[in-house]
Amino acid sequence: MSLTSLLPIALTLLCVVPGHVANPAPHYPALSPPITRSPGGALPAAPYSVAFSKKVPRRKEKINALSALCGHSGSGNGAKPGSQITVPLAGSNFDSDYLVNITIGGQNFSLIIDSGSADTWVPQQGFQCFNLTGSPVPSATCNFGTTGFDVNMSKTFEPFPNVSFNITYGTSEFVAGPVGFDTVSVGGLEVSRQVVPIPNVAAWTGDGILSGIIGLAFPDETSVFNTTDPTTASTQNQIPYDPFFFTAVKQKKVEQPFFSVALNRPTPEQEEHDAYDPNLGILAFGGIADVPVLHNTSTTVSVQTFPSNATGADGKFFFYTIPIDSYNFPGSENVPEARNASLGNGTTILDTGTALNLIPGPVAAAYAAAFDPPAELTSAAGLTLYVAQCNASVPPFSVTIGGQAFSVDPRDQLLPVVIDEQGDVACVLGTQARGGPDISGDFHLLGDTFLHNVVTTFNPIDKEVTLTQRVAY
Template identity: 25%
Template sequence: MQLKAALAALLPASAVATIKIPISKLPREEFTAKLLTAGSHKPPTLMSAKSSSSVRGASATSRKLGGENIVIRDLGNAQYYGSVQIGTPAQSFQVVFDTGSADFWVPSAACTKHESNCHKKQAYDPSASTSYAAVEAGAKSEFHIEYGSGPVSGDFATDTVRLADDYDVEDQTFAIVSHTTGLGETYKVASFDGILGLAFPILSQNPDAPTVMKNLMEQDSSITLHMFGFFLGDEANGELTIGGYDESRISGEITWVDLLMPTYWVAPIDSVKWGTQTLSDGTSSGIMDTGTSLIYAPAAIATAMANSLGGMFYPQVQLYLIDCDTPVPDLDFIVGGKAITIPSEDLVLQDDSGEFCFFTISSMNFGSQESTGELADEVVEQITQLAGTSGLPVPDGMDTWLLGDTLLRQIYTVWDVDQEKFGFADLA
């Protein structure tokens, strides 16, 4: 794959194919209302394999090329979703493109009939697709994943998946889910049907089955670069580019860092600075997650930050209430020697009454026995073997931040699967 990427980098831009997917964003008022709905917001949890069964479920010279379009909308300023088609003839679904997970699932008719939060979703009908097939004998057939909010389960199958109008991925393994109770009311009001994970296969509930991205690369010779780029518009349209990145979106050079390990998109952080304070210096890592809206810090750091603002924790929304007049410093993450700055105004949410403000840094929980954010035991074992230490996808002694769209919309991001690198650049 490295040779493939190197050769592709030598080609003119017109010879490198990409799929370009426009994205848009919920109005800030609608996002705030959903986030501050009691019971709808649950902080993610990563767990050490030592304490339980653990964790949820391009080279710099590469170039971009114009391609097909898929209309995508952003749910809750965090979940960017768009149309994906499955089957022959095609059945259309809205799916979240999520760098924090690696599975692809859509609802079944049983889900829309029996699950209260699934009634209005688009259901996949295997009997209506001539390209549908059950998984091969001996392959994993049952699907079960735990997200931070709860379980989703169903059965694996295979069918043709289409991205945009011209990119078919044949015999793609995906899950047809029948149980979505664990996603709660958030899923009921969401505009997406399913999730298409963009993390590494080791996080998948079926790591022996290639992901959509991997199959696309292997089946379509015009897609020569196994990478993608995200521009997350802030009150403006954005774009997901598959097969490269969009040079017109960036200013200056791309800063690249090697991933700590190819599980989540987890990158080393040089330091974290909050105003004049240094919160972390060379001992942090960041999970880059397009499926998460806010920033989640290690619990001790989040608590200290909130206390310095006079914050009061509201368990109903899992956020700290602060005085709207409290000055909040900018937050800087130094990654690869370059600062990613989150301005103070993006660290505060104000409710629709205008009377209450909430600090948008929440706690990332680690090691809690009560956690619902767990992967299957075999996935944890694989991560443990890869890391050589614990089930967490970072070296021992490092704390971990979960960096969602609050950070990712400040920059253009490039996700290089082949080279296991994360890149970012200033926005044009």
């Protein structure tokens, strides 16, 4: 049974941490002294809240690879009217991306919500489309869900002169071009003069619905540069700016500096048969997303700084990187990197833009061996994935963070994918190794496999993250 047709999805799932086209110096995490505490009181309800609420077709690179990827269904309980800003989240790529409706300069777009990047961008009308190897192709090939942002149709748009935008994502997709300022609104939360890149060059494999990305990471992860030529972008001419939520806080549009995400999983039937899924979760601004949670399971930890040799004021914040205490499953007591995750030689990023958990290799190998029958490591074209029988018994799995163990539902740990034209199906594990079975890797990721099971409340101003176990759904 060949896994060749799994390669497109594997590349998408395993390589999502953004990197700039200009190839800046790599970011390596330094473990700043963690703050670990239980909140003194309940997090406030969010005044702005929007649900993911659309169904969309799968993206082209997954047409022949993805049957029923880990997903985002069920229904979140919305906030009481007037109590919070809640944004509905939609499912894209057969629910491997979460979308939110957003308005820029009075024009509507559906954007991927991404805690692993910081720029909010949409393509400019008349953009040039390229394939992933850099060759020009018709604009329809990029398959955005828009013809592009029309600067002439916005009454509030202002150009940002003498700068450019340039970013390449781990999928090899890239966008570049000019930048402007405009009014941005998400779920009723509106900010003015937000920096908005409007690239006129794109290599993208869209689904006909998603139109860009809303990035929620830190200013130092933004990708605007002090040059009009995007190809000369570098760390030396980077101009960090305030991402959308930072702007909202500075403009005092929210009383509390929190945004909160609850990502739902769909049923396998929805993932396999529905190209357009409603009620896939909640994005809330100013407080916690209003979904059922287990009492007394919240913990708050500090976000860690980059790079590894930074100390004191030299430390910078890029992603929501947090310390992990341990990974827990049958047999984990025999794996030093599982008992003490700090031995894994890397910090961990909470990323809504990644479908899988990518953890230290020895931990992933031990977890794969705990399946019954055991999951097997399969290699294809230089990629390695743990694959199991779809009826395998899934061992329990939890991650201890800030002294609190957060369990992961077994349904998130076996992800069925079509592997050939005959319709044969294999199940990829939702928790994989980053760097191979014997390699710990320089950083790790907790993606949607983990995030389906918690409410994640980000406080980028105080540089903390609060996690709360969700009620099973």
